[in-house]
Amino acid sequence: MILDLPRFLSAERRYWTELESALDRIESDPSRRPQLDEIKALHYLYQRASADLAKMATFSSEPETRRYLESLVARAYAEIHESREARRRVHVRRWFAQELPQAFRRHVRAFWLAVAITLAGCAFGALALRIDPEAKAVIMPFGGLLENPATRVAREEHAKEDRLHGVKNTFAAQLMTHNTQVAFTTLALGMTWGFGTILILFYNGVTLGAVSLDYIQAGQSNFLMGWLLPHGAAEIPAILLAGQAGFILAGALIGWGTSLPRGQRLRAVSRDVLTLIFGMCLLLVWAGIIEAFFSQYHQPVIPYTLKIAFGAVELAALTLYLSRSGTSAQ
Amino acid sequence: MSPARTSSLVIETPEGISFTLILASPITRFLAWLIDFIAIMALDSALQNALQITGILGADFAQAAGILAYFALSTGYGIGLEWRLRGQTLGKRVLGLRVMDAQGLRLDFSQIVIRNLLRAIDLLPGFYLVGGMVSVFTKNAQRLGDLAANTIVVRNPRIEQPDLDRLLGGKFNSLLEYQHLAARLRQRATPELAGIALSALLRREEFEPHARVELFDELASCVQSVVEFPAEAVESITSEQYVRNAVEILYRRSN
Numbered sequence: 001m002i003l004d005l006p007r008f009l010s011a012e013r014r015y016w017t018e019l020e021s022a023l024d025r026i027e028s029d030p031s032r033r034p035q036l037d038e039i040k041a042l043h044y045l046y047q048r049a050s051a052d053l054a055k056m057a058t059f060s061s062e063p064e065t066r067r068y069l070e071s072l073v074a075r076a077y078a079e080i081h082e083s084r085e086a087r088r089r090v091h092v093r094r095w096f097a098q099e100l101p102q103a104f105r106r107h108v109r110a111f112w113l114a115v116a117i118t119l120a121g122c123a124f125g126a127l128a129l130r131i132d133p134e135a136k137a138v139i140m141p142f143g144g145l146l147e148n149p150a151t152r153v154a155r156e157e158h159a160k161e162d163r164l165h166g167v168k169n170t171f172a173a174q175l176m177t178h179n180t181q182v183a184f185t186t187l188a189l190g191m192t193w194g195f196g197t198i199l200i201l202f203y204n205g206v207t208l209g210a211v212s213l214d215y216i217q218a219g220q221s222n223f224l225m226g227w228l229l230p231h232g233a234a235e236i237p238a239i240l241l242a243g244q245a246g247f248i249l250a251g252a253l254i255g256w257g258t259s260l261p262r263g264q265r266l267r268a269v270s271r272d273v274l275t276l277i278f279g280m281c282l283l284l285v286w287a288g289i290i291e292a293f294f295s296q297y298h299q300p301v302i303p304y305t306l307k308i309a310f311g312a313v314e315l316a317a318l319t320l321y322l323s324r325s326g327t328s329a330q
Numbered sequence: 331m332s333p334a335r336t337s338s339l340v341i342e343t344p345e346g347i348s349f350t351l352i353l354a355s356p357i358t359r360f361l362a363w364l365i366d367f368i369a370i371m372a373l374d375s376a377l378q379n380a381l382q383i384t385g386i387l388g389a390d391f392a393q394a395a396g397i398l399a400y401f402a403l404s405t406g407y408g409i410g411l412e413w414r415l416r417g418q419t420l421g422k423r424v425l426g427l428r429v430m431d432a433q434g435l436r437l438d439f440s441q442i443v444i445r446n447l448l449r450a451i452d453l454l455p456g457f458y459l460v461g462g463m464v465s466v467f468t469k470n471a472q473r474l475g476d477l478a479a480n481t482i483v484v485r486n487p488r489i490e491q492p493d494l495d496r497l498l499g500g501k502f503n504s505l506l507e508y509q510h511l512a513a514r515l516r517q518r519a520t521p522e523l524a525g526i527a528l529s530a531l532l533r534r535e536e537f538e539p540h541a542r543v544e545l546f547d548e549l550a551s552c553v554q555s556v557v558e559f560p561a562e563a564v565e566s567i568t569s570e571q572y573v574r575n576a577v578e579i580l581y582r583r584s585n
Contacts, residue, residue: 027416050347066521070349074434077343082436169394177401181450188450191474196451249478263432263480267441270479274440277447 009065012052016072019045023075046076084271095275098326103275104241105323107248114243117198118236121205126213128206139210149218156298168292176288179235183242183280187273190246193254197246204239226304229311231291237318238283245276283318339470339482341434351434354427354483356465360458365421370407374400408446413439422483432470432480441479448475504563505575512579515557523552524580527573534570546570 022042026034034042053069104111128135140146164171182200189196215224252265260268294302294310337355342348354362377399385392411419417429417437429445431437452461452473461473470482506512527549534542550569553576564572 047345050343050345053347053349073343073347074341074349074351077341077349077434078431078436081343084436084438166388166390169388169390170397173394173397177397180401184447184450188448188474188478191448191451191478253478262477266478266480267431267433267438270438270440270444274443277443 008055012048015045015048016052016069019049019072019076023072023079026079027075042076043080046073046080049073049076084267095278098329100275100279101322101325102329103272104244104279106272107244107269107276110247110251111240111244113247114197114201114240117201117243118205118208118240121202121207122209122212123205124202125206125209125211127209129210129213136210136214139206141207145211145214149215149220149223153218153220153223153298157300164292164296172288172292175291176285179238179284179287180281183239183284186239186242187245187249187277187280190249191253192250194247194250197243197250201239201243208236222304222308223298225311226298226302226307227295230307230314231287231295233311233314233318234283234290235287238280238287241276241280241283245273245280248273248276337471339432339484349434351430351482351484353471354425354485356462356471358425358427358485359465359471359483360462362419362421362425362427363458365424366407366419369420370404373407374403377403405446408449409443412437412442412446417442426486427483428486429481430484432472432476432482437481441481445475445479445481448473448478501571501574503575503578504567505559505572505579508559508563511557511559515553515576515579518556519553519576519580523556524577527553527577528581531570531574531577543569546573549573 019042022038022045026032026042049069050073053066053073056066056069125139128139137146144152186197186200189200212224212228215221248269249266252269253262255262255265258265294307298304298307337353339351339353340348341351378396381392381395381399384395408419412429415423418427422428429437429442431441449461452458452464452475454460458473461475464477465471465473468477470476472482476482505515530545530549534546537545546569550572553573554564567575
């Protein structure tokens, strides 16, 4: 019970000001590591302000002061009760060598689920085209793929001029932004309990399977591999990573096998999802550059063996990186 | 998703203290987004003009730079500002909104990125229809991005001290003659009663004459039920003046 409000306010205000200054220091430089004495002082001031708020809460006077104290306690609560380590400076090398592959491996089952759904889509697309060749018009994602593969190969192999001359940078930028949008959507649809993510991965698989079978049936396997592998070795895993991140969100949303509340489940995976998002973006930037500057040039400009070898090396390096990098630090 | 939607979120700390966060309504959030949208368009226009200088490296290069700049701006605007301005974008700052962790804890960068990237589906099929619908039906007015990132958007209204001098008009306050009863009133009156009495005085001109008399009669009897002042202090004043005197006791720091 406060009997003398003015005296109470004048006695306590300096502690509130001190707490506010301490919080300002912490919030303005999250990378700074406070000393033990500072932490003890912060905790003391927080408890004192909490007690003051309890005294003020039932008091009708000083609504301004009560709101101020509430906001102060709320800020201090956020700093004191947060159990996640504060993000200090980002170490790019450590992030790349350890954090990304470790986050990938922590949720590898979600990745394999994305792979399985894409492969199921591939099988469906190939089967659909095999059973009903007229389905090609429905399955192919854009008109350019509707023509006979042999006709396209002959035209592009005998082209005298560079069809991307003067637009290569624009083409690369369009690929990067479009593919990143698709990846973001794949990730975001994890919040539909994973159904949306499944649909996008399956649809991608259908397209991939149908295009592959179309070129194989036309006897253009070399062209297909040389065309798709250099950029596909980064682009397809990037979409699979987006699917993996989407399934992580879906898993946290569904919450099988855990008694934690939904909010805490989602908080627990948020940093791994962020890590995978950045990894996915890096892969898509690389894929955009390779697709615009390398994949679209065929024999005799660039031999198919070289293109296929390049893609195979990329894929092997990515597999090795994701499966092995950072294992010792783990 | 719970059907029981509330307009505020009460967080209870392990120390037994609770504080209230006022949740932003979907309409206010939509208006904040409109301001941000205009800001993005303006920034993009300025950026595209600035990038024209890259034309010296070729039209192709300039066009690619423009595409990437727009993408980076539209994706990074919310992420960058909410991170630097502690949960606020330009639109949110104008309308007094702020993104917070749903448990009242420190907002993590990963939460900001996730809630912003999930706009991809909250925006569908246009004008935040999915996000708006979801926020109407979720307990804490969260869109899908907020649910995934475990964040909420709260309203930080600017609290202004009412102009008590103008309101109270420097009239004689007979209740102040009884300081011990005034102190008891300050102790016993609930914040709700004090707030209602103050708003009634602030809005007194908006009432019809008979409604105004009825309201202040009722408020005066409420105040009297908290602390009963002697008859000589109250007999010559109207109910409205009685409430005015009580508000002066409750809100004036100097008395």
